[in-house]
Amino acid sequence: MRLKKDTPAERILNGIYNENPVFCLILGMCPTLATTTSALNGVGMGLSTTIILTLAELIISLLRKIIPDRMRMPAYIVVIASFVTMVDFLMEGFTPGLYKSLGIYIPLIVVNCIIMGRAEAYAGKMKPVSAFFDGLGMGLGFTIALFLLGSVREIIGAGTWFGMKITPVSYVPVNIFVLAPGAFLVLGFLVAVMNRLKIGAGRRPGVDPAQGNMCGDCMSCMKLGLCTGREACTENAAVKEAVPADAAAKNNEGKEGV
Amino acid sequence: MEIIMIAITACLINNVVLSQFLGICAFLGVSQKSDSASGMGMAVTFVLTLSSLVCGVIYKFLLVPFNVEYLKTIAFILIVAALVQFVEMFTKKFVPSLYEALGIYLPLITTNCAVLGVALLNVQNDYDILTGTVHGFATAIGFWLAIVILAFIREKMVFNDVPKPFRGFPIVMITSALMSIAFFGFAALK
Structure with a gap:
């Protein structure tokens, strides 16, 4: 099924499936691993990121002609950080339980690669409506991934799902899945399953971290326009630094067209 | 004594990458080779220590007196970004040998979540400026340790x-x- 490019439906589907930020682009790893100790925490984190991402993309897209090119990074950061501060307050007021369990990962949404990446790769160039739905789609894709990961970890590690006991009484929960190693393990296996499905369907498997978009941080990806996750930048970050962002972006568009 | 305990906890027990999941991007992205991993670790140590200090000072003497603690997220991220730029310019001009070693890694850590995370943790745990700086340094050493170990394993894993x-x-x-x-x-x- 091919939808017309940049329409709301296409953007949402793209975010959820084609370019799912977690499973396909391997973006936003810190919150993905840290906040999925239960399905509820995962969904809470996903939804708050979705709200921030959608609004930030909308505002950045509206301001795209006003923000001077050289000043765009600080401008994006201020827009994103303002929304994060607002969401931080709202969650503290209305969902104190979730606020407590997510802890510092709420203010850390500021440095979530997905938001920076989409701001640079999409919202800074596109019309507000497409940018809004791009944010929504990416956010929902992120939420679904966090929900999956959180569900697997909670069911195996605690025997519950959204706090309800669902496993038989004889089942002894494997505690380590709720702890730190479980996060790495479950995400590794989930991505492997996704890769297997893609290989079966004759598509390229997911991104190798070294070939992918992780250059050590999100800002550099964003700066280089690499957040479509298809180019290596680790070793020759310095070389690529010299390549103007426009050229890199064109390069990516070309590849997407293939 | 307490400060030593905080340092050991931050470095080993609550390792920044392996148990708090901060700085995962750098951990996965720059762990192909052990020497670049080590360079990254060094750059993170440098920036993290400095940023914990600067953020601590700004929080205590600027945000608290004016009662604008809620601006800490925005303030810290801008401080870190500006600091990295400044460190880059400073080392390039005055300590070229250090710039050679850290150069390409410096711009990569601007929005490394470990840097912002540690600044926020220092505020959350009410650390004073000295404790906060030590906490930042120890966290960075923990990061260095983790990324170098992973790089060694990945070098072997190629085979x-x-x-x-x-x-x-x-x-x-x-x-x-x-x-x-x-x-x-x-x-x-x-």
Whole structure:
């Protein structure tokens, strides 16, 4: 099924499936691993990121002609950080339980690669409506991934799902899945399953971290326009630094067209 | 004594990458070779220590007196970004040898979540400026340790026959899981 490019439906589907930020682009790893100790925490984190991402993309897209090119990074950061501060307050007021369990990962949404990446790769160039739905789609894709990961970890590690006991009484929960190693393990296996499905369907498997978009941080990806996750930048970050962002972006568009 | 305990906890027991999941991007992205991993670790140590200090000072003498603590997220991220730029310019001009070593890694850490995370943790735990700086330094050493170990393992892993769907990202995740289990052993230090 091919939808017309940049329409709301296409953007949402793209975010959820084609370019799912977690499973396909391997973006936003810190919150993905840290906040999925239960399905509820995962969904809470996903939804708050979705709200921030959608609004930030909308505002950045509206301001795209006003923000001077050289000043765009600080401008994006201020827009994103303002929304994060607002969401931080709202969650503290209305969902104190979730606020407590997510802890510092709420203010850390500021440095979530997905938001920076989409701001640079999409919202800074596109019309507000497409940018809004791009944010929504990416956010929902992120939420679904966090929900999956959180569900697997909670069911195996605690025997519950959204706090309800669902496993038989004889089942002894494997505690380590709720702890730190479980996060790495479950995400590794989930991505492997996704890769297997893609290989079966004759598509390229997911991104190798070294070939992918992780250059050590999100800002550099964003700066280089690499957040479509298809180019290596680790070793020759310095070389690529010299390549103007426009050229890199064109390069990516070309590849997407293939 | 307490400060030593905080340092050991931050470095080993609550390792920044393996148990708090901060700085994962850099951990996965720059761990192909051990020397670049080590360079990254060094750059993170440098920036993290400095940024904990500067953020602590600004929080105490600027945000608290004016009652605008809620601006800390915006303030800290801008401080870190500006600081990295400044450090880059400073080392380029005055300490070229250091710039050679850290140069390409410096711009990569501007929005490394470990840097912002530590600044926020310092505020959350009410650390004073000295404790905060030590906490930042110890956290960075923990990061360095983790990324170098992963790089050593990945250098060896090149020769292994990994099943196709597991190649690349998944196998690195599973390696990290095993490392994370190993780091649990340090909990006994408490």
